[in-house]
Amino acid sequence: IAAVAVIAIGIFSFKQVNEKKRGNAARRPNIVFIMSDDHAYQAISAYDTRLTQTPNIDRIAKEGMLFTNACVTNSICAPSRAVILTGKHSHLNGKIDNYFPFDTTNITFPQLLQKSGYQTAMFGKLHFGNNPKGFDEFQILPDQGDYYNPDIITKKAGKKKLMGYVTDLITDITLNWLQNERDPEKPFFLAYLHKAPHREWLPAERHYKEFISKKFPEPATLFDNYEGRGRASKEQEMNLLTHMNWAGDSKIFPENMDKLGIKESHAYDKRNYTYTVGRMNPDQRKTWDETYGKMNEEFIKNYPSMTEKDKMKWRYQRYMQDYLGCIASVDEGVGKVLDFLKKNNLDENTIVVYTSDQGFYLGEHGWFDKRFIFDESFKTPLLVKWPGVIKAGSKNSQMVQNLDFAQTFLEAAGVKSPSDMQGESLIPIFKGKGKNFRDAAYYHYYEYPSVHMVKRHYGIITEKYKLVHFYYDVDEWELYDRVNDKNEMKNVYNDPKYASVKKELHQKLAALRVKYKDSETLDKMYIEKYKELEAKGKI
Numbered sequence: 001i002a003a004v005a006v007i008a009i010g011i012f013s014f015k016q017v018n019e020k021k022r023g024n025a026a027r028r029p030n031i032v033f034i035m036s037d038d039h040a041y042q043a044i045s046a047y048d049t050r051l052t053q054t055p056n057i058d059r060i061a062k063e064g065m066l067f068t069n070a071c072v073t074n075s076i077c078a079p080s081r082a083v084i085l086t087g088k089h090s091h092l093n094g095k096i097d098n099y100f101p102f103d104t105t106n107i108t109f110p111q112l113l114q115k116s117g118y119q120t121a122m123f124g125k126l127h128f129g130n131n132p133k134g135f136d137e138f139q140i141l142p143d144q145g146d147y148y149n150p151d152i153i154t155k156k157a158g159k160k161k162l163m164g165y166v167t168d169l170i171t172d173i174t175l176n177w178l179q180n181e182r183d184p185e186k187p188f189f190l191a192y193l194h195k196a197p198h199r200e201w202l203p204a205e206r207h208y209k210e211f212i213s214k215k216f217p218e219p220a221t222l223f224d225n226y227e228g229r230g231r232a233s234k235e236q237e238m239n240l241l242t243h244m245n246w247a248g249d250s251k252i253f254p255e256n257m258d259k260l261g262i263k264e265s266h267a268y269d270k271r272n273y274t275y276t277v278g279r280m281n282p283d284q285r286k287t288w289d290e291t292y293g294k295m296n297e298e299f300i301k302n303y304p305s306m307t308e309k310d311k312m313k314w315r316y317q318r319y320m321q322d323y324l325g326c327i328a329s330v331d332e333g334v335g336k337v338l339d340f341l342k343k344n345n346l347d348e349n350t351i352v353v354y355t356s357d358q359g360f361y362l363g364e365h366g367w368f369d370k371r372f373i374f375d376e377s378f379k380t381p382l383l384v385k386w387p388g389v390i391k392a393g394s395k396n397s398q399m400v401q402n403l404d405f406a407q408t409f410l411e412a413a414g415v416k417s418p419s420d421m422q423g424e425s426l427i428p429i430f431k432g433k434g435k436n437f438r439d440a441a442y443y444h445y446y447e448y449p450s451v452h453m454v455k456r457h458y459g460i461i462t463e464k465y466k467l468v469h470f471y472y473d474v475d476e477w478e479l480y481d482r483v484n485d486k487n488e489m490k491n492v493y494n495d496p497k498y499a500s501v502k503k504e505l506h507q508k509l510a511a512l513r514v515k516y517k518d519s520e521t522l523d524k525m526y527i528e529k530y531k532e533l534e535a536k537g538k539i
């Protein structure tokens with residue numbers, strides 16, 4: 001009898017421990033991390049209603065918090081993703097630009113979540129050139145990925161070709177995992193990562209048909225002439241008129257370019273380039289050719305009488321039609337995922353984040369692309385909901401960074417962060433208690449000389465000012481007054497009125513470089529390493 005009793009107690013307490021574990025697991029929040037590629041906050045209606053409507057993305061802010069000063073540490077794709085996953089600045093995680101390989105000996109937060117009992121999955125664009133670690137399941141696009149009929153690398157079955165439109169496909173894969181592969185016993189971390197709205201901006205059929213006839217308001221700085229600013233702003237190659245491709249970007253058919261005598265070095269076969277319309281099947285291509293064919297006809301009629309100014313205006317409209325058309329599918333996909341969570345009673349205990357790998361220029365300063373420390377690419381959208389923790393409809397203006405995600409998610413999951421992570425948990429902010437958050441952000445961009453020719457630079461950003469050092473083939477400092485010059489058109493570095501501000505910021509920047517363990521020695525080392533890659537033909 002005694003033996004039976006002992007066994008019974010044993011079973012009872014074993015069961016209790018197990019239930020307790022499960023109880024804890026059930027209480028730990030799920031995390032749905034949604035990130036798009038190059039999604040400007042100007043193109044999310046929760047931030048700005050002038051360009052487009054994104055009702056589904058906006059739901060996250062309505063039910064949670066809108067961050068109005070979220071920013072990145074290095075405004076470019078793969079480096080931003082590396083900062084997010086490691087919680088370390090680029091100079092420490094080693095992924096300084098799109099060329100350097102991601103060092104997989106870095107510890108990433110999904111690895112730690114997985115170890116602590118989370119089920120982890122990643123779907124969409126990663127852009128590391130190697131597979132993600134710490135994921136029970138992944139399906140990722142190779143490199144940049146294609147808009148139409150893309151290849152996908154799966155954890156289980158290697159590479160395969162999918163048929164359809166990339167944003168819809170990534171959404172379907174994500175919903176399928178939530179529905180059929182999720183382990184209901186475990187909390188989960190899900191990374192749902194869109195390729196859209198990355199260049200060359202190919203919308204889904206339903207959206208290009210809708211957006212091709214729309215007109216959009218121009219930004220105030222579309223015709224910026226960079227007066228008073230340094231060589232970096234003047235020598236970039238991000239201008240809508242002079243650096244966009246007529247064929248690939250604006251979708252002028254090569255035969256029409258010939259007719260009009262439009263020449264450009266690298267655009268001709270762009271229309272059939274792997275990640276443009278060259279991947280479409282005949283049906284997809286037929287509707288595309290018909291819709292864009294009409295636009296081409298109009299263009300042929302108007303082009304001979306267009307001034308340079310007209311051409312700039314035209315290119316801006318063309319750019320916005322396709323860029324915002326891409327975002328329409330992203331918004332629909334986000335809506336489907338949010339609906340799934342709600343329908344399946346998963347929304348109460350789930351943190352949902354919407355962000356981008358960085359901001360993007362939508363014609364401001366005459367530009368497209370990103371890279372610069374200036375606001376449109378330094379800032380990034382961030383909307384977070386977490387029922388019961390974040391008050392619905394709240395707004396926060398602190399300078400939170402993509403550097404902070406790792407520690408935030410680890411804290412939410414009750415996992416201790418490694419001491420060498422460099423961000424701050426956002427949980428106090430979520431709870432409305434983050435008053436004394438970071439007062440200055442550090443930024444460092446490296447990818448030069450390269451596409452778009454944005455010079456290497458680092459800087460400090462405070463609520464009121466921005467001090468920047470451009471280096472490598474220049475040695476120039478710029479200072480901006482963020483309060484009185486919101487569009488960052490006036491470099492006041494040599495204005496005597498700012499002498500004391502300048503001095504203080506120089507000191508603060510030097511202190512930040514020490515705090516984050518960045519240095520001139522590292523700057524030089526990365527230049528040497530870059531040259532080695534260049535010599536090997538890898539750049």
Ligand code: SGN
Nearest residue numbers: 037076077078098198199200369451
């Ligand atoms: C491609 C694009 C660039 C873009 C980089 C990096 N040109 O080279 O415009 O800046 O990718 O983008 S394209 O004509 O080939 O599309 S990132 O998002 O991966 O950093």
Ligand code: CA
Nearest residue numbers: 037038077357
């Ligand atoms: Ca990007």
